[in-house]
Amino acid sequence: MKDRISALVFIALGIFFLIGALRMPRTTEYGKYGAPGIVPAFFSIMVVLLCFIMLVRKQRSNSESSSTPAEVKRAENRRLLLASAMFLAYVFLLGKINFIVLTSVFLSVTSMVFLRKRFILTVTISVAVTVGIYYLFSRVFLLPLP
Amino acid sequence: MYTVKVFFESIASTLSNPVLLFHLSWSTLLGILVGILPGLTATLGVAILTTLTFGFPPEIAIPMLLCVYIGAIYGGSRTAIVLNIPGTPANAATTVDGFPLARSGMAGFALNVATIMSGIGSIVGAIFIVSLAPALGALALKFGSWEFAILAIFGTIIAGSLTAPKDPLKGWIAGFLGLMIAMIGLDEIVSFPRYTFGNIQLYGGISLLPVLVGVYGVPEILTSLKRVTKAEVVLDFSKSERKLSYLETIKKNALNLLRSGIIGVFIGVIPGVGEDVAAWVAYDAAKRMSKEPEKFGKGSIEGLTAAETANNACVGGAIIPVLTLAVPGSAPAAVLLAAMWIHGIKAGPLLPIQHPEMIGYVAGSFVIATILMVVFGLLVTRLFLKILLVPTEILMPIIFVLCVVGTYVLNGRLFDVWVMLLFGLLGYFMRINDFPAAPFVLGFILGPMADTNIRRALMLKNGDISPFFTRPISLVLIIAITLVVLSKYLPKKRGEKR
Structure with a gap:
């Protein structure tokens, strides 16, 4: 099929x-x-x-596909749809919202939604990574960011 | 002879240039990290570094990209051994014996053996770049439009056959889809806008990097995020390990090393067929030739050696057609080809004439990258493995942001990000339906070459297609295509009749 x-x-x-x-x-x-x-x-x-x-x-x-239990498959499909929607929303908002704000929020929310624990650590890592990416690309390598 | 001279000169000059050594060192470490992280492939690593090294001179940027490429193919073995998940597809065969070795309390030994064998494999690759590339370059000068047209189709079909051995039809469909989608944009002969629908962004065609990042990156990220069950990590090196001599292991595996290295290089030379296929073919050959085939799959050093030697030797092989034919031997080599174009180096048959030093320089950089890989591999990768303890749910969104940013910075336009996302979804659809990505990407790269040369060949002889069958190289390629197609279907039909 x-x-x-x-x-x-x-x-x-x-x-x-x-x-x-x-x-x-x-x-x-x-x-x-x-x-x-x-x-x-x-x-x-x-x-x-x-x-x-x-x-x-x-x-x-x-x-192979029939060996996966239906319940697991449903949970996987839910996670897949959620991830796709979040990725689409992030790309859609790029350029419309400040890069550091948008990326920090995106990373925090996505990690929290999928991980569902260690919220403070997740937010800290997200902000740190965003600032790191920003400085690496726009300050060290002088490349334009959205 | 000149290539050999440049080869040694480039090694010496790199070793005496601390700035270059610094850049190569961090690139190698970055490559190893990329390889360690499941979901980040060598293709993605080279693609992201291509954007970062945009402003660097080519004599620094190209060796840096080689370091990431070699480092990533090697780094994937770390994850394969301790996690039973290949860090990159190239290390899938490594898991078969690497993980059982780790579970039996020999993780440290397995990691070091893989490092040494990867290093030897890379050196074999470098030797073949120096010896084979000039010869292939000389042969490529005899290529006309007929040969280039057939080569593009040959590459796509053979990549389709080898990357989808269970169902080659899907490999060929993926390849022709790539060739078809490559037709978008202004054509190279009369500049007619094809499939652009008045959209000015599409006039220049679809850039290679967004397609590569999309097809290889997004499906991996989505697959990792949707997975409910998590993998077991063996990061315990405290168990007492059986003391085995590395030198003795190399001696015992000398023939295996040589065979796997040569297999790796020659599979690398085949367009689009990358390190994963090389590792499996070498692993299979080692198993058939072994005196202890029963140990394979249960923690065989021979199996680990074959897989790790072949995948790193394949990197060298994959670069040979990049330099001489402008045809990538693997997906990361395709990004390397694109990076060379970005830096103004036109790879192909004219490269030995326009940049005669390039082959020797690349081979020399290859050796330096290998040395750095082995040194860092033996000294710091165990520390790097701690990154595997970071949850996928935190890592994957970060990788997605890197894909987006990496795609955007190349041309500074959001259009490329949407293209990346669209091809990511196409890549995911292909993945869940068992269509391989490699022939699609190769078709996409070779599409313009096929288009221009098919039409030029037809124009030169006023529509006569007989030169395709009378010119020796073209005829050999046509016979090879026919044999590849027939070999996949004829035996099965006989079997079905029985």
């Missing part, structure tokens, strides 16, 4: 790139073989073709 879903996702992506390639100019000042769509069309056809083979072949059994 997993293979079929990924095959369908990549086939859709391949078709999207193929349509884009077919819409590109067919000829250029270097003739028709210099056309920008030739190679993207070839690669997207290969993706579609290989994914189609995966879609129609005999499905392999996946014993």
